[in-house]
Amino acid sequence: MLYLNSQEITTAVTCDDMMDGVEQAMAVYEDKAYTMPERMNVPCGDGNILLLMPCIAGDYMVTKVLTLYPGNRAVEKPVIQATVMLADSRTGTPLAIMDGGTITAMRTGAVSGSSIRHLAKADADSVGLVGCGVQGFYQLKYSCAARNIRKISLFDMNPETALNLSEKFKSDYPDIEINIMLSTEDLINESDIIITATTARKPVLPDIHKLFKGKHCIAVGSFEHDVREYPDAVFSQSSKTWVDIDYAKEESGEILIPLKEGILKEEQIITLGQFIRSRSEPDRGENGTTFFKTVGMALFDLAAAQLIYQRAKDRGLGTVLD
Numbered sequence: 014m015l016y017l018n019s020q021e022i023t024t025a026v027t028c029d030d031m032m033d034g035v036e037q038a039m040a041v042y043e044d045k046a047y048t049m050p051e052r053m054n055v056p057c058g059d060g061n062i063l064l065l066m067p068c069i070a071g072d073y074m075v076t077k078v079l080t081l082y083p084g085n086r087a088v089e090k091p092v093i094q095a096t097v098m099l100a101d102s103r104t105g106t107p108l109a110i111m112d113g114g115t116i117t118a119m120r121t122g123a124v125s126g127s128s129i130r131h132l133a134k135a136d137a138d139s140v141g142l143v144g145c146g147v148q149g150f151y152q153l154k155y156s157c158a159a160r161n162i163r164k165i166s167l168f169d170m171n172p173e174t175a176l177n178l179s180e181k182f183k184s185d186y187p188d189i190e191i192n193i194m195l196s197t198e199d200l201i202n203e204s205d206i207i208i209t210a211t212t213a214r215k216p217v218l219p220d221i222h223k224l225f226k227g228k229h230c231i232a233v234g235s236f237e238h239d240v241r242e243y244p245d246a247v248f249s250q251s252s253k254t255w256v257d258i259d260y261a262k263e264e265s266g267e268i269l270i271p272l273k274e275g276i277l278k279e280e281q282i283i284t285l286g287q288f289i290r291s292r293s294e295p296d297r298g299e300n301g302t303t304f305f306k307t308v309g310m311a312l313f314d315l316a317a318a319q320l321i322y323q324r325a326k327d328r329g330l331g332t333v334l335d
Contacts, residue, residue, distance in 0.1 A: 038284030126155030141204030252298030
């Protein structure tokens, strides 16, 4: 069995590899060629959650154990920590144990990057990120892989967190202009692509309709039924809403609340996989706005783990465990 740490995982694949991999997973999802129980959410007190996510597809199966502890920022530990085990679905034999936090961040970034590939304007060259934690770094990384990004705007409730991300990202992308914004409204005005990757329970962006005109908006953070990051205004500007899985309509308040309030209609919602398969141009409506909500699924973890395992073996990466 192979053990792969964070550095080995990020070395094994490119951003384009990972975006291609999650798009293949979207095709498997549309074909229903998988077994994937609903993920188990176990409350751990104080807003903390344990998530169990299994999936079987083709010759592989995966199980991810993930914890989400928002209070960890105060004790300088990651908010999201996880372990992924990949196994042979034909024999049940464990093949690899991997750092699940890195896989989660990479495949989530890749899903957002895929939405940028297919929905954002071709000339989009600026990104605004609200929420500058670990996930934020990968959201920016995959944005830069999907479009020729020249300018990045950052906002976080903790300015030091935004500064740390700015310095870290600048070391890898020295030619990109990076600014820390004083408000989310200023951030939106400076950006073609808006990404929210927060643990907020209420909208973190102003409810001003004109702000979202012509933007590609991505909601990453909200996955509980009463939680959302975007205000009602974004739905008045967009003709369609794209999601990574149908279950987003039941799990995420980002979609569920606007549906209940009649602000969003079910016929406006389409999965990104179905859209990619259609090979059509995105319906940006008269305002040019596109909105994508990702909640993630174990099938993405499986696609990522399978790809990383195969590439790592080819390159001799990792530690073999007896």
